[in-house]
Amino acid sequence: MEVGFCFRLALLLVVWSTGHCANIPDGVLHMECHDRYFMIAVDLSISEEEEPHFEAVDETGVHPLTEKYAAECGYSVYHTLPGRVELRASYLSCHTENQDDEVFTFNFNLIVMHDGKEVTHALNKTCSPALPWSPREVTCELDYMEVSVRSELTCPSGTKKDDWEALKPAHGSTTSDWQVTFHKEDEQLPPMSLSEARKKGYVFNLTDGRLVFRAPYGQPESLSTEVNGVPVEVVHATLFSRQSWVVLMVDLVAACSMDEGSYDDGGYMMWSTPETLYPSADGRRLSVGLNGELWEQSAAEDKGYIVEEQNATVQISIPYNAEGGYRKSVISEDLFEFYIFNMNLEHVLVDEDLVETRLRSHRMLFTPLLSRSPFSENRTVLEDRVFTVHLGDVPGDVTLAAVNLNGQEFTVPFTNTTSATVTEVAHPNNTHSYTLKVPFDDPVVIHQFFKEDAVLQYRLDINYTLTLLPENETFYHLASIEATFTDVSPPAFDAVCSESGIRFRLDHRPFDHLWVICIGTEPLTPELAAHHGYIMSNDSQTLLLEVPLFTYGYKYKDVGLNGFFGTYEILIQNRETSEVQGSTVRTCPFTTTEFIMCSTDGRMTVVADLSPASEARANLIDKYCGPKETDGTRALFSFPLNGCGSTVKLGKENVTYQNEIFYKKNLNMITDVSDNTTKRTVIQCTYSLAGLHRLFSVYKFESDTVGVGSIIHTQQYEAGLQSPTTRPTTPRTRRPYRLPVSYPPAVHPPARYIKVSKFYSLPSHIRKDAEGISQVKADVTQI
Structure with a gap:
């Protein structure tokens, strides 16, 4: 059966005037033609005070794209990413210039605020579909459902009882004007004229070769239900006209999955749709992707997607790090993150009459807030005597601003006032890491010596200050690490008697800096040695000290004509407490004439x-x-x-x-x-x-x-x-x-x-x- 429509339009010519301002900066505006829609993406930074908005322009005039009007006429205006607004226009939208369903011209006004005034930018683009139109195409957009069928179809191979039931209101109609009746569950609603349907938000349109029906979500005549546990919205309209003894009728059905998606612990965003929305007798082809890109099922699975069919339901699992997904950090006492996926799904089904149906779904999928605190890992090697701490899994929109080490604050990058260093490494998964190195002998490091157990312990308490960009919000990550050495004792000198005094030798060890070598109450320094007449040499390996007889520090006993004993003592004090924790004492016999x-x-x-x-x-x-x-x-x-x-x-x-x-x-x-x-x-x-x-x-x-x-x-x-x-x-x-x-x-x-x-x-x-x-x-x- 052939169906023909002729809609007459009264064309009104209007003058289309636009304001002018400086050109839109590079990177702020993007316009792309896709398979069945045209997309405009605008950076919100282009407009001051208020967000930019759009107007559709055609020969009839300028039409502001309000939320309600956009849903009725085939436009979706939404935030795909923070700081970015997108307009998606169907090729079959109300104000698009259509040439034989092959060339589509779009004209829009982008209105922004500049210096307190509205400025209008005229945008236009011509697109052509890459694929031929299928006999029936259904689009499940963010804010509306759209179905279009070819205007010339052959009669199906069989007629069902329900088809005859649908003819009853058409047969009883006394008018030849086109009317529509809606079906809701088992109820068939009274017919209404197309003008009445338009007032309710429904749009019927006829192009050169296609009949288009569009309905916003949530209409009174729509049916919201569950199919196999998946929420679904269905709108079923029958368009008919009686011409004498002939009744012309077109059955239009749009069914869309309303699943909002869910996030599992394995790192996948999952979305489901029933298989039974449009039955298929000759198999199905499935393609999935993000941001208008589509990959066939095998190619998508190579990219990490999981496509499963079970219980008459198709489940799509998108990996959290899928190319084209968007990730954003959020600070709420600690660091969290969420992901946004602008998903596209296409089903191609063939029924028993070999009539192809192409079903497209566009969905914005959001994960909940997910904890994303960076982790710190102690990579210290004791033999190196350097604290090495790895701060990993830092998101790309988070940067290290400062590091607090045992109560002392250091901004990043470090200056040459500290021996500590911090290095950054970027990773392919849009994260980066930092490696902090602090030598054990840096003054900022706390160390404690337990004399009873001969244990030396170093401790470093770290407080990382991280900043979220571009918001410049800060949060903190804490880490505390220790390094413990056992069998640690204060340094001890080797002492040898000579004719003229006593010679002391100390081979340096890694921990000797913890103690102070003292002569009496004074630390041994080159100045002190020179003042008292000692002979001292000190390098990285050995300390040599020669103490001549009768110089400061000697104690004498058993003094007689035949000689005497001279005793010299070197004290070892704790550097922090000045407590004496060791000593080297040497007593030598001396003989001299006088x-x-x-x-x-x-x-x-x-x-x-x-x-x-x-x-x-x-x-x-x-x-x-x-x-x-x-x-x-x-x-x-x-x-x-x-x-x-x-x-x-x-x-x-x-x-x-x-x-x-x-x-x-x-x-x-x-x-x-x-x-x-x-x-x-x-x-x-x-x-x-x-x-x-x-x-x-x-x-x-x-x-x-x-x-x-x-x-x-x-x-x-x-x-x-x-x-x-x-x-x-x-x-x-x-x-x-x-x-x-x-x-x-x-x-x-x-x-x-x-x-x-x-x-x-x-x-x-x-x-x-x-x-x-x-x-x-x-x-x-x-x-």
Whole structure:
């Protein structure tokens, strides 16, 4: 049966005027012809304050594409991606110029806001379908259903009872105008004229070779139901006209899956449609894709799609990383993401009469918000002594802005003020990763030594600051890592005695920086070594320290004419707490012909070479102060600095205690009786004023450091033993000479506890301490 239609249109000519502005920037506007529709995509940045909107233009005038009007006339305006709006126009839309169903010309106005004013851009495009039209084509768009059939069809091979039932209202009609009746479930609604149907939002149109029927979703005459558990909307219209005894009738059915899709844990977006919407007797062909692209089923499966048919339902599974999908990060306390898939599906079915039906579905599929927090991985190798932390799976629209290391903030990229580094690596799946490296010995790293267990632990608490672009929203990712070393102990020196002192050697280990090497209370530095007369060399492998005898730090015992023992100690302190956690002590025997020791507690010990001399005839300035021990050529004296007639000389920075040893050749050894020579040896100790705590004190002497001693041999020609050139502090009562058991102190002015500073002078009322000593100036503080 042939069906013919002739719709007469009154054509009104209008003047189409458009505004003008600067050209649209590159990348803002995209226009593409697809198989059955024309697409315009616009970046929202083109319009200020308000979103851009569209108008369809034809010979009848300008038609604003409101939501309702667009759905009725074959247009879909929607946001496919954030910041992007698209217009999709059917080739059979209301205001498209159609030439023989082969050439379609579109004219639109794009209206944007610029400087507070509306500016209109005229857009036009001519498209031709790549594939020939099928006898029946159904489109399930976002906001409408459209079905078109070829206007010349042969009669089907058989007539069903339902077909005769549909003829009843047409046969009873008394008018020859075209009418339409809708079917809803088992109910056939009363017929209405095409003008009435148009008022309800339905559009019927006739092209050169096709009859078009279009209906928005949710119409009262539509049927919403479920088929095999899938939501479906169906609109069934029968168009008829009675011409005398002939009835012309066309049955139009549009059925679309309304499945909104679902996301599974395997990373697929799934969408389903029933197979029974349009029965097929000769198999089916299926193609699927995104953004207008279509791939046959085998090609789609090669791209990771899964196409399954079960329970009379076709299920499409789109991989989350499918080419053409859109991903966006969202911050809601933590990082989330969602995916958008602008899916296209095409079914080609052939019925028992070999009539082909082409069903196209366009669907926007959205995943729910999915947790997408980056992960951190500890890739530290202990032997490298560097924390290496990998921050992975960072989305492409998220960037690392700063890193907080144990409470210290560092912006990215790092500057040369820190030894830490961060590097970025991009990955093909539109993600990137960062690798943070922080040396163990960086000051920012926290370390703790557990002495009892000999365990050393390093800790790094990391707070990554990540920024979402282009919104510039921030969120944080935390990580805490530790590195533990066992069997860790403080450094220990090897020590070797020599004739002139003690030599210490330390082979450096990776953990030695945790401790401080100290001499007394002072850290060992090149400056300290030079100040005290040590010989030190230090490189990346070994520390060598040679401590000469009688330098700072020695302690002496068992001092006698035959020698003494010298002990030197190096302390190891915790760098953080200053707690002493180890030491190296070495005691060595020393022998020398003569020496002088100036102790910190105010005692002078001297072994002097008096050869040849009479051991019974040697004495100090105070003739009653004799040697503790002699061997015929040498004598050992040990006495308080302030005793035995010592004199005191003050300088600007030092104080010197001086005494003298007087001795004469043994008379039994004298062959020349005219030789009556008395020899004299000056002994003295010099201390720095800055290190003294008590001076001129009969009770106690204190110094931070030992004094510097010297022995000066001289002689004078007088009869017998002579008095010193400088008299003792106070003359003493003469008494028989004997080797003293104890040494009487020198007599001084009334005792004072004072500290002398090198920066000030004594007041003038301080008298001379002894004959031959000039007036001294020093700062005296009475305690």
